[in-house]
Each structure stands twice: as structure tokens, then as C-alpha cells.
Amino acid sequence: MSETVAAVVMTGPGSPLERRRFAAPRARPGGAILEMVATEVCGTDVHLHHGRLSGVPYPIIPGHVNCGRVLETGGPLTDVEGRAITPGALVTFFDVFGTCGNCWHCLVAKAATRCPHRRVYGITTSAEDGLLGGWAERIEVLPGVRVLPLPDAIGAEAFMGGGCGLPTGFHAVERAGIALGDTVVVQGSGPVGLNAAIFAQLAGALSVFVVGAPSARLDAARKLGADEVLDITSATTREERVRWVRDRTSGRGADVVIEASGNPAAVPEGLEMLRDAGRYVVVGQYTDAGDATLNPHRHINRRHATILGCWGYEFTHLHRALQLMARHNARFRWRDLITREYKLSEASQALADMERLAVVKAVIRP
């Protein structure tokens, strides 16, 4: 083992990324060390670099959804099925840890993603606490963090093509309660929207429409089975876009609309795309991008709408999404969502490309 390990550190909002060296970590009892194979650069990392998330303990090593090879374990380690995880295995891990199972949110509300003790690799972990982000040559899996071996049918490329959008899109679709034969509109064609479009099909939707931009992302939506896509750079008014949806739904609006755009104005617009008594899920407003104006009478009360928020994901979503990916990888070809692979030394470039939406999915291979 080399004595030090390289990592890319985000020192603070707006500051250039720095390459630093860390002491090579050893596995703690119940933990593991992974040799990084691939990590992602996603919209969250762009938000982190702009300081748009609260409670981030800069300096941090970004990279929350990761794929690596087990270098060593601190004693026996098993997956959720009880199978042994041994050195050499290609794995990912649930990036959320510290969820206490013991507080009001965990025990009474059963809302584990709102547990105040919850922490996330690459987001709420400081570089001062070690290699707890994926933009590095190695990563430490802390004791208690759940490791998931990648099923044989999927490699690192497919898994990272899904990235954090995979369990997030899965969770949003689960929240939406799609019924067989429903028509679904997805607002937003980023990784979360694309994965929501995939899982909506698996959930039994009759038609899936994606409203978004730029064209490369809409092409990806078409390839993975969206019936039709609408480019918001050509349909530039809310009225046009709502009419487009109504024209395809007998004038009534969609049964389910999933917001995965991050633009607050998408919410009142999406409610206008929704049929009476439809279900609306908001998953794209991960940072506070401002307010939107609703008409409570038209948008909610008279529409008899069900509106649901969707925050983060739990282990169950990652586990089940991974099994579905293994089963349906040939159909949806998640690896094709990766536009470009970068070296660790190209992290700044990857971040810039993600910011200007030049890539669907950017992956770093340390």
C-alpha cells in the first residue's frame, strides 16, 4: 500500500478545487477501504461549489455516489442478504449514514430521510475527517455504512450512469403511486428526470412525456423509452407547454406529474399539466432556488390534487433500484447516459461541464 492517497478537495464556495494528499486509511472494525473505480460529478456538486446547500463542513471531498473495489475490510462484512463481502468485490455503498433510528423523525414520523443526525458522504462530511468523498483514489467505508455488491449484470459504468439519480428517481416514482395505464409527465431531463422516466415505465405507465432541455438530454429521454419530449428552449411559454400536455391527454392533463427540474416556476406549471385528482411529486427542488406563486383555488383545491414532496432516499430505494437495473440494463442502457469520463486531475473541467449542462452524466475514474 502506498503511504498517501490523492483526493480533490472543495475548500469552500467559489474557491478553486485543490488536489491534496491524505494518509492511506486502514479499515476500522466493521468498516472497509475501497479502491475507487468511478465516482460522479452531479448537479449537487455544482450547488456545493456555489455554496447553495446549508450545513456543509468545507473543506470537503465531493463525490457521494461511488463505485469501488474492496481493498480490505475490518473483520467480516456482509451485504443485506447476509452474503460475505471480501477484498476484490466490486461494490457501492449507501452514501447516507448516521440515521439514528431513535429520534422523533425516525420513530414517530417514520421519515428517516429527515432524521437530523443523517449525514451524507461527499456533502456533510469534512475532508478533515478523512477520505469520505469519492473524488479520491480511495474511500473509507465507515462502520455501519451499508455496502452493496454490484450485481453481475452491471458494471461500474452502468451503475454510475444511473448515479444518484437512480435511487432518487426510483423514490419519486414510488411516491407518485403510478397506477397501471397512467400517463406521466416528467418535468426536467437531468439524471433524476431520466431515471424517473425509466421507473415510471417499469411502474406500468401507459405513456411517459419528458419536458426539458438541452437536446442531448431529450435524445437520451427518447432512447430510454419516453413517448414524446418537449424542448423548453423551443416551447418557451408556460401556456404552450401546458397545451402540449393537454393535447396529449384528451384535454384533461396527466394522471401523474413528477417535477425534477429544480426551477421553482415548474411547480405551478406542472400543476396546470395535472388532471383533476391527479398526483404531483416535487423532487427537483433540492436547493432553495426561490419562491413560486400558486393559485390555491385553481391549482390545488378545485383540482383535488395530491401534492407530495420527496426528500433524499433510503437504503430500500437504492437496493431495489439496483436490482431493477440488473434486470433491465439491456433495455435502458444506463451506461449510455455517461457523456464523458474524466480523470481525477480533470475534476474542475467535469464540474464546469456539468454546470453548463454540456454532459448528461459526468463520471470521474480516479
Ligand SMILES: [Zn+2]
Ligand atoms: Zn433519527
Ligand SMILES: [Zn+2]
Ligand atoms: Zn449526485
